[in-house]
Amino acid sequence: MHFANKLVIAMTAAAFAPAAPLAQEAPLKIGVVTFLSGPAASPFGVPARNAAEIMVEMLNGTKVPAPYAARGFGGAALQMQLVDESGPATTQVTEFRNLAQRDNVDMVIGYVSSGNCLAVAPVAEELKKLTVFFDCGTPRIFEEKSYKYVFRTASTATMDSVGAALYVKELKAGKIKSIAGVNQNYAWGQDSWVDFEASMKQLTPGVQVATSQMPKLFAGQYNAEISTVLGAKADVVHSSFWDGDLEAFILQAGPRGLFKRSTVILTTGETAMYKLAEHIPDGVVIGARGPYGPYAPDNELNRWFSKTFADRYGVPPNYAAYQMAQAILGTKAAWEKAQSANGGNRPSTDQVIAAFERLTFESPAGKVEMVIGAGHQAITETAYGVSKLVKGKMTVANVKRYPATMVNPPDGVKAADWIANGFKK
């Protein structure tokens, strides 16, 4: 018996140990989930965390330019609780539940990994907790199910592949006989390549696939892959590598003349372009997963954001940082719209959701429209350009912008079908 007692006591103690005090009326508690450890921390997680910290601080200090001048969300100060996104889906689901039910946050903003987004979405629905995905790319989330409590304020990865295809077609004036791919061997890499290949086949009929390399995620050594791609002599090489893998790929492919031999597209190249300025030759197609960083429009919001960020962290914000800012501002917009509809009183979650659906709001990256995924999935314009070193500083030249509806499927149409049917509106 004594044993059973001990155990139960131990367990209940353990269960309540980390419990935080219940959330007061104000301020608003926001759970922010992003990678703080592991390989995805440096390119996405940490810049996103930094952006979140800036936004929260500036919003509470009412230092954000119009239309976001109001304190916090509709006057209520923000309080953010940070969680690491590392670990398997089980861990992430556990932590999400802890945020929602133990720490009683008012909403959760986060998730870089598509796998985590897919795992968390149904839980958010079960717990009726407003959840905003800021970065993860997979189109599957709103294609496979429809959610009430889940929103995504960034475009899906489909946009990157379609945009890239449109851009190289223009760049090479249609003279593309063969394409090759080097993508990481996991969902993101596979999906990116599938979409790009399909788009190219639509845009330049008869194009050949020379080779599609899928090295293991974080393999780090790409000599063999580079050899095959060099040997394939493709006109265009597509890669959705990110972070360490992307940088290693650039460092290893450069000296081997891959960039000279083929037109290389790096759909997330923007995260590496400043760090590796002297290693990226001119003419490499650089993507930023949307109108972020160098492609961000020149409006006041953007000038303010990039300056504040650069002043504090010494580097310009990358697209992950932009997407985080976009997610927070989008939620703020929805919240305040709902609040004014509610006669100035704090809106209920359902009211915020009602306001969020089909919302159009301004972000440092310009106009964001929550028009697909039944009003829960954002579409934005996107832009591509080629690298150009100007006085030792990396810039993008020959920039082309593509309106949102041109690079995103219409509501209710699966990305794959949309591409397969020749991008019909």
Added chain:
Amino acid sequence: MEQLLAVLIDGIIYSSWLFIAAVGLTLIYGVMKIVNVTHGSFYALGAYAAASITGALLAKGMPPSLSYAVLLGSALLVSVIVAPLIERGILRFMYAKDEVVILLITYALFLILEDVIKMIWGVNPYFIAEPYGLLGSFDVLDLTYPYYNLILVGVAIACGAGLAWMLGSTRTGKLLVAVIHDTEVSRAMGINVDRMYLYTFTFGSLLAAIGGAFTAPTVSVVPALGVEVIVLSFAVVVIGGLGSLPGAALGAVMVGLVRSAAIHYLPQAELFVIYLVMAMVLAFRPRGLFSIAEARKI
């Protein structure tokens, strides 16, 4: 034909990298019977030290030609500082425990070191690409390879030959061999096994650090760099036979060639081909290719 040549060259380059990364593991296991997970940490430490130190010196205007020496030096630096700390500070109190428990201890240490590294170097990547491009490159048919890859091969051969020489011809080496064969008897014969353990752990870790240091110029040094290396070098070492130096070499070459062949001819298989080889080898040679079958006296 050209492709076959490419397969060979890519395979050899990758094998060299694997060998440098893995050989320390087999040494440590041979002598101490520890499956050492911190091996990955030392690989990462080597890479970080090399990247940051070389980068700093280059910024200070050091002639790039010296950077290769600096790579080596920084690997030496971290391993002689950290390895003894871990061996004397923690591991030596654990030798009485099960092989598995010690493995877990090194796993715990690995987790801790991951965060320590993050605390020291932060999460932002480090680069020192200069040594990679510096020597220019050579062409094989119409494939271009930087000469640096040959340096990698050279380092691998140097590590292997050096280790073989040390075990075969130096006094310490001979003592080590004795310990490898029978720790208890060696102890009885008055060999200072504890010191041997210290040397072995430091030297084995140094090899891992060298692996990291000489990889640094070709990659971006980021958190969790070591994770991949752990399982990979386990596979290599197990295929060759734990504790066997020629085994590690053969294992590295096998894995390297098979992998590059897969990439050239069957890209889909790349993901698990290494483990396939490992499973196959173990299925037919349960203790790896170069194993010392232990007889039991009854």
Added chain:
Amino acid sequence: MSRDRTPRTLGLILLALLVFGQFLPQWTLFLVTVALAKGLVVLGLMIMLRCGLVSFGQALYYCIGAYAAGMLGRLFGASDVFTLMLAGMAAAGLVGFVLGFLLARYRSIFFGLLSLAVSMILYGLLVKTEALGSTDGFHVLPSTLFGLRPADAWVRYTVLAVALLVAFIAALLVHRYLGTPLGRLAPAIKDNEIRVEYMGASARHAIHVKYVIAAALAGLGGALAATTVGHIDPEMAYWTTSGEFIFITILAGTGNVIAPFLGALVFGVIQTVAFAISPNTWQMVLGGSLLVVIVFLPNGLWSLFRGRKVA
């Protein structure tokens, strides 16, 4: 032999949790359920560890169990929680039975590393299977109990209750098994296999049986995890997952069939606390606590609760 109190203690814990469970906050219910799922896997590892064998690839069966359950729902719309668990258990047990013929011949580190290789092969295959969502995995239908779906407020508690029941039965059966001659053989095999053979028993057969049991338990745990978490992906087969299970096994100790569940729970709590208090350095907390346990509780957490031999 001292009187065997384990079944009674198990019963008490079951009752205690069934009763207290209704009052525990929702998030703890989930925490405990996940701990039970992992505990089932660890229970199997404990049996193996008793004969001195450590599988670095037990995640293989965890993953097989989860995918078996997931596929059953995906292909045939099956959602009954017991059906799914039986399916996961059967699938894993079957694979374990086949692989057992190979693996039962291996000892010490080689057993561990071969099982690791096998699990990594499955991981590779799943990652290549884009039809199953590759690394992103896929949803598992919310499960039902005898065709009924409990009210939202009671879902967590119901799942927990089911998990408790399953874990209770599994623990009892394993406990009984460990008492049989074949079960008792475990430490003997660890100590002196030659003597085992010279007493007229086949160590390989004994290990094979234990291996299948361990696999089935891991499959059961995987299926339970799948239905609880509602999402499965190949990382369930990745070596880090196996590492976590071994971590828990050592944390818990092999003293008694209750230990694995206790260990899994403590692990879950440590992890979530670490996530909460130090999001940037939780790995350090995890590693540190493991070191502490190994150094100060060489026989695992179980030694805290155990005055004398219970098993």
Added chain:
Amino acid sequence: MTAILDAQGLNKNFGAVTAASDINAAIERDSVVGLIGTNGAGKTTFINMITGYLKPDRGRIRYEGRDITELAPRDVTRLGICRSFQIPQLYASLTAFENMLVGIGVVLRNAGRGGFFSRGRALVPGHDLPAEDVAERILERFGLAEYRDKNAQVLPGGVRKLLDIALTMVAKPKILLLDEPTSGVSAEEKFVIMEMIMTAVRAEGATVLFVEHDMEVVSRFAERVLAFYDGRIIADAAPEIALADPEVKRYVVGGVLRA
């Protein structure tokens, strides 16, 4: 009397070393046979071949007329041929009592009484007592009662030796092979131990082969002696005759003195 065990033309080489060359020996039921010879003469190899640990290169071994040459140790054991070891083979982490229980468990299981669904207190075949009682009784008989709950690894040498032999008794052996039962034991203890074993064996009734270096012990307990030298049997006779044989004197007895 009929031979219970019959070895014919056994040969075994390890590379260049000849461990057994043309060994022929027929052992009568219930006899007590001493195996003598210097280290490496082939005594243990002989035992290892009988128990299936080694397969002879040539030759056959028959047990009660049945060919057991190819059987594995566990199958030989199941037939009732049990052995003890020169270096005690115990379950170091278990107590003496648990050591016995493991052995008894195997016996139960092989008799189909130790399965998952069988009763807790099934009777041990041959002893017709529950496992615990059998263990107690055998420990008692070997004077090990006081060490019942001590871990095997902490037991003194002589006790380990006895426990090792006691373990062989659980299966009710028909043939008992004792590999140097008294090695590493003081001269006077030797006789005590052998007495114990013999009383135990007589109570159970079994054929005994024991390897022994002490000729006094041999001539005291053995009814028949097989003298090994260089893998051959150089003498096979009653102790007084065998030990008087000049060859044996030169190669074995002398060898022991020199050793």
